[in-house]
Amino acid sequence: MMDTRNITRSSEPGGYSSGATLSVMGICLDSDSTALLSQFVKSTPLVRLEGELHAYGGETDDRVLDRITQIAPDICLIDLDPDRRLAIQTAERIRERSEDVAIFAVSSNAQPDLIIQAMRSGCSEYLIKPLGQDPLLEAVARVGARKREKGEQTVAQIVTFIGAKGGTGVTTLAIHLSASLAKLCGRRTLLIDFHPDLGDVGLHLGLTKHEYHFYQLVESVDRLDAELLHGFVASHPSGVHALLAPQVFEPDHPVTPLAMGQTVELLRSGYDFIIVDCPPGLTEANREILQRSHQVYMVTVAEVSALRNTVRYLSYFSQRAYPREKIKIVLNRFSKRGTISEDQIERAIQRKIDWKIPNAYQEAIRAANSGNPMEQAQGSELARAVTAWASSLGTKPAADEKKAKRGKGLLSLLGS
Ligand SMILES: Nc1ncnc2c1ncn2[C@@H]1O[C@H](COP(=O)(O)OP(=O)(O)O)[C@@H](O)[C@H]1O
Numbered sequence: 001m002m003d004t005r006n007i008t009r010s011s012e013p014g015g016y017s018s019g020a021t022l023s024v025m026g027i028c029l030d031s032d033s034t035a036l037l038s039q040f041v042k043s044t045p046l047v048r049l050e051g052e053l054h055a056y057g058g059e060t061d062d063r064v065l066d067r068i069t070q071i072a073p074d075i076c077l078i079d080l081d082p083d084r085r086l087a088i089q090t091a092e093r094i095r096e097r098s099e100d101v102a103i104f105a106v107s108s109n110a111q112p113d114l115i116i117q118a119m120r121s122g123c124s125e126y127l128i129k130p131l132g133q134d135p136l137l138e139a140v141a142r143v144g145a146r147k148r149e150k151g152e153q154t155v156a157q158i159v160t161f162i163g164a165k166g167g168t169g170v171t172t173l174a175i176h177l178s179a180s181l182a183k184l185c186g187r188r189t190l191l192i193d194f195h196p197d198l199g200d201v202g203l204h205l206g207l208t209k210h211e212y213h214f215y216q217l218v219e220s221v222d223r224l225d226a227e228l229l230h231g232f233v234a235s236h237p238s239g240v241h242a243l244l245a246p247q248v249f250e251p252d253h254p255v256t257p258l259a260m261g262q263t264v265e266l267l268r269s270g271y272d273f274i275i276v277d278c279p280p281g282l283t284e285a286n287r288e289i290l291q292r293s294h295q296v297y298m299v300t301v302a303e304v305s306a307l308r309n310t311v312r313y314l315s316y317f318s319q320r321a322y323p324r325e326k327i328k329i330v331l332n333r334f335s336k337r338g339t340i341s342e343d344q345i346e347r348a349i350q351r352k353i354d355w356k357i358p359n360a361y362q363e364a365i366r367a368a369n370s371g372n373p374m375e376q377a378q379g380s381e382l383a384r385a386v387t388a389w390a391s392s393l394g395t396k397p398a399a400d401e402k403k404a405k406r407g408k409g410l411l412s413l414l415g416s
């Protein structure tokens, strides 16, 4: 009987939730396949191109493998034709290092023994040249489906908070939601302060003495391992882990938005949720994290300027083909007696409000000043609203969730 182990174990990181893009990396692809791949990436929000390598990772050369480990793509497309032996060896070595990446072989040779060899090396798909949009889409969808099927999450969902303007309550809500996810739902939660300076997550959580910040972590991303990571993360009594913003102005961080995104991506293992507190605006860094996010909470308030900006953000998201369900509208400081009604707001933004958080100034201030959001806000209106929100987000999915239908991938190619 044929050895099919590689098929089932090829892509099992789990935690992939609809709305997130899968990252793809090409290895030694010929120019036609490269062209098709970049066309494909442009045509669907399902995938994004994470990079291309023009060398195999042979036995004596770890650089290619290190690069792949560092980027940790969901899918590697590897062209077998330039040097089959080296390509197969590379696939084996990628598989040895990680169970989490799906490897697609690309070749113009469709002999069954070669397909079997690719499969044994850890490839879950065998795509025959010329590469076609449809087979590629099907293969990518299978990776997404397998990840979704795995009920228990092993890698974090990225949930990003962004305000329609400054002061809408992004930091307050990100902190309260994180604390509820950790303490009430028992979910492993990391809160990242994405502000390049003047971030105040540390202050709200009473973690001002913490030495390290997120940007230092980004600078060290190529040396990152679990131990190093541990030293950077601050722990709050609620159970939330936090990566804070720099405490002083450091206008020239030598970090790129891509490295910031990749760092967050690396941090996904070991957490159920990564909550990101973004400064307002569509900076390059924000766009990077928004694209990688599984959910985006757009925090707005019932004021004309904030609602006008909300419409602008929503139009940007729809132009960029963000899945509609990925963006959630949070109306903060909601009051039934407000001058702009809920109905008027929904008509103005042409969307339903997903979450309403009551105006509770005293509680918000008390929680922020105490450094312990959960303790201070217990039983309050603010806490009740956030608890409902956290349980809807953080309750573990039912194990018997109906499995998505899917094809057999590489096996079907062999007619078995
Ligand atoms: N639901 C709320 N009710 C009343 N005041 C709030 C609420 N949420 C936040 N605030 C207050 O609004 C101010 C701005 O909040 P903050 O979280 O710092 O906003 P942002 O991070 O968007 O700039 C703070 O004083 C905070 O205490």
Ligand SMILES: [Mg+2]
Binding pocket: 170, 171, 172, 200
């Ligand atoms: Mg803030």
